[in-house]
Amino acid sequence: PSTAAASPFDAHESAVRSYCRSFPALFTRAKGSRLHAADGRSWIDFFAGAGTLNYGHNPEFIKRRLVEYLEADGISHALDLHTAAKAAFIETFVARVLAPRGLDYRLQFTGPTGANAVEAALKLARRVTGRSGVFAFTGAYHGLSLGALAVTANRAKRAAAGTALGDATFVPYPDGRLPAEQTLAWIERLFSDGHSGVELPAAVIVETVQAEGGIHVAPADWLAALQALCRRHGVLLIVDDIQVGCWRSGGFFSFERAGLAPDLVVLSKAIGGYGLPMSLLLIRPELDRWAPGEHTGTFRGNQLAFVAGAAALEHATDTGLEAEVRRKGERVAARLARIAALDTRLAVRGLGLVWGLDCSALGDGFAERLSARCFELGLLAETAGRRDTVLKFLPPLTTPDDELDAGFDLVARALGDLLR
Numbered sequence: 444p445s446t447a448a449a450s451p452f453d454a455h456e457s458a459v460r461s462y463c464r465s466f467p468a469l470f471t472r473a474k475g476s477r478l479h480a481a482d483g484r485s486w487i488d489f490f491a492g493a494g495t496l497n498y499g500h501n502p503e504f505i506k507r508r509l510v511e512y513l514e515a516d517g518i519s520h521a522l523d524l525h526t527a528a529k530a531a532f533i534e535t536f537v538a539r540v541l542a543p544r545g546l547d548y549r550l551q552f553t554g555p556t557g558a559n560a561v562e563a564a565l566k567l568a569r570r571v572t573g574r575s576g577v578f579a580f581t582g583a584y585h586g587l588s589l590g591a592l593a594v595t596a597n598r599a600k601r602a603a604a605g606t607a608l609g610d611a612t613f614v615p616y617p618d619g620r621l622p623a624e625q626t627l628a629w630i631e632r633l634f635s636d637g638h639s640g641v642e643l644p645a646a647v648i649v650e651t652v653q654a655e656g657g658i659h660v661a662p663a664d665w666l667a668a669l670q671a672l673c674r675r676h677g678v679l680l681i682v683d684d685i686q687v688g689c690w691r692s693g694g695f696f697s698f699e700r701a702g703l704a705p706d707l708v709v710l711s712k713a714i715g716g717y718g719l720p721m722s723l724l725l726i727r728p729e730l731d732r733w734a735p736g737e738h739t740g741t742f743r744g745n746q747l748a749f750v751a752g753a754a755a756l757e758h759a760t761d762t763g764l765e766a767e768v769r770r771k772g773e774r775v776a777a778r779l780a781r782i783a784a785l786d787t788r789l790a791v792r793g794l795g796l797v798w799g800l801d802c803s804a805l806g807d808g809f810a811e812r813l814s815a816r817c818f819e820l821g822l823l824a825e826t827a828g829r830r831d832t833v834l835k836f837l838p839p840l841t842t843p844d845d846e847l848d849a850g851f852d853l854v855a856r857a858l859g860d861l862l863r
């Protein structure tokens with residue numbers, strides 16, 4: 444039945460579609476951490492829209508707000524006019540996220556997608572510094588529009604665009620292949636060596652945890668040293684918190700564990716609360732040097748996403764989501780350690796509720812087969828990393844303990860089937 448249902452896609456949708464190939468089914472309904480298909484099958488969702496559905500599918504506390512808003516004929520589209528929904532979102536974000544952390548940022552609504560926010564960050568960094576280069580890291584993922592792609596280190600994703608992607612210089616991420624301090628020495632050298640052939644960049648863009656890159660967690664002291672290095676040289680630090688922000692890593696911002704105050708921060712995915720499109724650039728107030736209208740567009744703030752996003756922030760702070768993520772993270776860490784003990788070639792990395800099971804020592808293709816077997820058994824988990832050798836787990840942060848356990852039971856079963 445799923446093949447018959449897939450026919451309109453095969454007949455009429457571009458070959459560029461991707462995730463549907465790993466997870467072939469016709470999905471119809473979803474609730475919490477469960478996805479349902481037309482043919483009656485269902486899955487536990489440890490993919491969660493690549494970290495977009497931090498509060499699960501169709502959470503009641505957000506759905507109620509959205510329905511009330513729609514019933515009252517709340518504004519659905521307003522360009523960037525001042526609306527009550529936007530005012531409420533800004534006030535909630537400042538009161539619930541920024542103020543308690545002593546952080547001061549201006550909010551720029553950059554459009555629906557993460558890549559939109561990255562584009563804005565790169566452009567603003569160039570405007571503010573008058574320099575054009577950017578340093579990005581090996582393994583980085585920042586999106587696939589041309590500017591964001593220029594700082595994305597994935598050869599396959601870059602191939603279609605050719606090589607002339609702008610002034611990005613890739614420097615090594617502390618992913619275990621080089622000692623972390625050597626990666627910093629490398630950057631320091633390029634910043635200060637007039638003969639390296641590399642100009643001082645406008646900015647360094649970094650993910651504190653590389654998610655698409657295979658769940659590599661940068662050490663907190665490395666992140667702090669990177670910020671200090673950037674400050675010493677007048678280079679802006681951009682943190683991309685699109686996938687691991689919004690409590691995914693524990694704190695609301697993934698950089699809290701390193702005590703950073705980045706110059707620019709990009710957020711998207713879960714910030715829209717209900718899977719609704721929103722991306723945000725946070726700007727240190729003194730860097731907000733845009734001229735009015737200089738970076739704008741039609742979709743600069745989805746009103747429903749404002750309503751859902753504000754409801755999510757209120758709920759998360761009222762219910763102590765941060766402590767819950769930390770507690771669940773420890774539970775997952777313990778469970779994954781037992782799973783990794785099934786074969787000495789497996790490794791586990793992660794924090795909070797972003798985890799990876801590194802299967803690279805089992806050969807290319809193993810993690811993809813594991814993902815496929817998980818899908819057959821009733822679990823959605825995507826692969827990540829160079830050559831897709833890491834199975835990635837991003838359950839909704841609200842997944843109950845018994846469902847987390849059930850999901851990892853399926854991973855253990857799938858692994859048992861493949862290792863047999």
Ligand code: PMP
Nearest residue numbers: 556557558584585586683685686
């Ligand atoms: N940055 C990071 C860290 C991401 O994970 C992603 C999406 N996977 C992006 C940027 C790009 O976001 P989008 O796909 O919405 O353009």
